[in-house]
Amino acid sequence: MNQFEIIDISGDVGIKAFGKSLEELFANAAIGMYSLITALEGIEPEKSINVSIESNSLEGLLVSWLNELVFQFDTYGFIGKKIVITGITPSLTLPPRGGVMGGGGICTLKATISGEEFDTERHERKLLIKAATYHRLKVEKVKDIWQADIIFDI
Amino acid sequence: MLPEKLKRIDDTKIEVPADYKPGMRVKGIIYVDEILEKDLESHSIDQVANVATLPGIVNASMAMPDVHTGYGFAIGGVAAFDLDEGIVSPGGVGYDINCGVRLLMTNLKKIDIVPKLKDLVSVLYNEIPSGVGSKGKIRLTPDSERRLMLNGARWAVEEGYGEMSDLERIESGGCIDGADPDLISKKAYERGRAQQGTLGSGNHFLEIQYVDEIYDEKSANAIGLFEGQVTVMIHTGSRGFGHQVCTDFLEVMERAVSKYKIELPDRELACAPYKSPEAQDYLAAMRAAANYAWANRQCIMHWTREAFMEFFGTSPRELGMSLVYDVAHNIAKVEEHIVNGRKKKLVVHRKGATRAFPPGHPDLPDAYKQTGQPVLIPGDMGRASFVLIGTEKAMNETFGSTCHGAGRVMSRHQAIRKARGRAIWREMEDRGIIVRSAGRETLAEEMSEAYKDVSDVVDVVHRAGISKRVARLRPMGVIKG
Numbered sequence: 256m257n258q259f260e261i262i263d264i265s266g267d268v269g270i271k272a273f274g275k276s277l278e279e280l281f282a283n284a285a286i287g288m289y290s291l292i293t294a295l296e297g298i299e300p301e302k303s304i305n306v307s308i309e310s311n312s313l314e315g316l317l318v319s320w321l322n323e324l325v326f327q328f329d330t331y332g333f334i335g336k337k338i339v340i341t342g343i344t345p346s347l348t349l350p351p352r353g354g355v356m357g358g359g360g361i362c363t364l365k366a367t368i369s370g371e372e373f374d375t376e377r378h379e380r381k382l383l384i385k386a387a388t389y390h391r392l393k394v395e396k397v398k399d400i401w402q403a404d405i406i407f408d409i
Numbered sequence: 410m411l412p413e414k415l416k417r418i419d420d421t422k423i424e425v426p427a428d429y430k431p432g433m434r435v436k437g438i439i440y441v442d443e444i445l446e447k448d449l450e451s452h453s454i455d456q457v458a459n460v461a462t463l464p465g466i467v468n469a470s471m472a473m474p475d476v477h478t479g480y481g482f483a484i485g486g487v488a489a490f491d492l493d494e495g496i497v498s499p500g501g502v503g504y505d506i507n508c509g510v511r512l513l514m515t516n517l518k519k520i521d522i523v524p525k526l527k528d529l530v531s532v533l534y535n536e537i538p539s540g541v542g543s544k545g546k547i548r549l550t551p552d553s554e555r556r557l558m559l560n561g562a563r564w565a566v567e568e569g570y571g572e573m574s575d576l577e578r579i580e581s582g583g584c585i586d587g588a589d590p591d592l593i594s595k596k597a598y599e600r601g602r603a604q605q606g607t608l609g610s611g612n613h614f615l616e617i618q619y620v621d622e623i624y625d626e627k628s629a630n631a632i633g634l635f636e637g638q639v640t641v642m643i644h645t646g647s648r649g650f651g652h653q654v655c656t657d658f659l660e661v662m663e664r665a666v667s668k669y670k671i672e673l674p675d676r677e678l679a680c681a682p683y684k685s686p687e688a689q690d691y692l693a694a695m696r697a698a699a700n701y702a703w704a705n706r707q708c709i710m711h712w713t714r715e716a717f718m719e720f721f722g723t724s725p726r727e728l729g730m731s732l733v734y735d736v737a738h739n740i741a742k743v744e745e746h747i748v749n750g751r752k753k754k755l756v757v758h759r760k761g762a763t764r765a766f767p768p769g770h771p772d773l774p775d776a777y778k779q780t781g782q783p784v785l786i787p788g789d790m791g792r793a794s795f796v797l798i799g800t801e802k803a804m805n806e807t808f809g810s811t812c813h814g815a816g817r818v819m820s821r822h823q824a825i826r827k828a829r830g831r832a833i834w835r836e837m838e839d840r841g842i843i844v845r846s847a848g849r850e851t852l853a854e855e856m857s858e859a860y861k862d863v864s865d866v867v868d869v870v871h872r873a874g875i876s877k878r879v880a881r882l883r884p885m886g887v888i889k890g
Contacts, residue, residue, distance in 0.1 A: 263820045263821075263823065264478075264820055265818065265820045266477055266817050268821055293541075326596055326600060328542075329604075330600045330602075373542040375540065375541075375542045375543060375847070378542070380540050380541040380849070381848060381850060382611075382821075383540075383541045383611055385649075386504050386655065388504075388677070389480075389677055390481075390677055408480060409821070
């Protein structure tokens, strides 16, 4: 299982992320996004930040999670390398596509991200991501593997 | 091949009939000729049709010849909505609120700068913050950020970036009324704090150009353009500040869709009734971001003038460095238009489309009352950009709108693959164009072949009469993010 693949569309760019669990899926989606911004080999896990996210759907949670990381990068220059997601709730059922989790309930995520401050002298500058979007957004389980498609506005 | 239901109206436009998709309230019109029709994506056609289903849409859902698939609304889209029945949608503006273009002219001639071009490009590259992770030279306090949101380019001028006389040569005077800093999230404040006066990345650029062809001598004279003249074009927007405003309000709009029971063919069209608090709040926040963008282009222009002054050891006045105009191409504005013979206020969404007001329009500054509004159309870094002028026909057909650029034909990765083993900067240099970019892959992504030929796009709007060609500009020095 790959962590992620690039989705190539005209104008923008996206990733298809994979994971054996939702936690792994969300972490791989973040790594995929970071790898569009820079070459991750050059990033050291020097400091950590904690984030907690909530949304009323699993897909919404994925978008909000990645947009939080876009915000952290674009505002503070923080770029992550190692991601530990301590829990996504609820994580047992998946609503119908685009539907609301658990009858209007709230999905939450807590994560610790280790990385460092982006340095234009040392780190490769790839794409400037404006946002993670709902365009062609998909979170689903295929056989035993969770998959997510997400397109970024570049 | 066009889908069967589409009808060619004339050699510059096709109709997406109102029965193309269930729920369409009006028809769609796509301005393409037979050349650009070949690049028309089926998704873009669907998106034009989807927008036609939105409540209160007036006349038609339109797309300009540089149309391509976007987020909900196609890029190149123009849609106007009734203020009583209609909606406002952040997807109809885009993430980069008030992304736009400004053109600065000089009294230098091409031959004056060719021998020094490489050095001049280096000076500008060092002077203008650009690229992923770059930091601006300005740090905004919360208070100065508030004033910036309320005053736009005027804020910049008051801070010493440019001259008061610049303001009248900016769309909306560089400041749109009705911005409300209290509706801006803490995140957007934070994100905007260090990004004022930065170019960004992607297709944003600063270009040294020269006028290589004049099509309309009279208008060119009135504007001050002449053959061989050096110009500088700046293409950027509201940076992370605007992106955060869009991100914040898409969540608000998602909730509004269920609250107001709006049926949408695509959730990316999330919107709220114009008169609802959600729509009014979005518009007030969007205006703050639009003002941020006008200030941004003003600061960058100021540093460009300074760099020229230092480089040539003279004053900007002696160099004749005056602003031609500044246009927004991602914005929603309340404007007066004629609908069924009557004057009516509408909220016009232009997403990848440029305002193109005709001579005599009350919103134009005195300098352009006779000529009409200058329209600035950037092309790719290797080919050309254009100056056009707004027309009465645009008022009648497209709510005073025209195209905004070339539009991509190749994805970024396709472009990178195509550029593998090539030195794009050297190919450009062989053609007399000096390029500098912060990102290693930016030049590959942005190479000419990745874009439609802007001349084809401009040809269509010119022939359709929704703006008129005045001059063509060729790139000489390009700074990319």
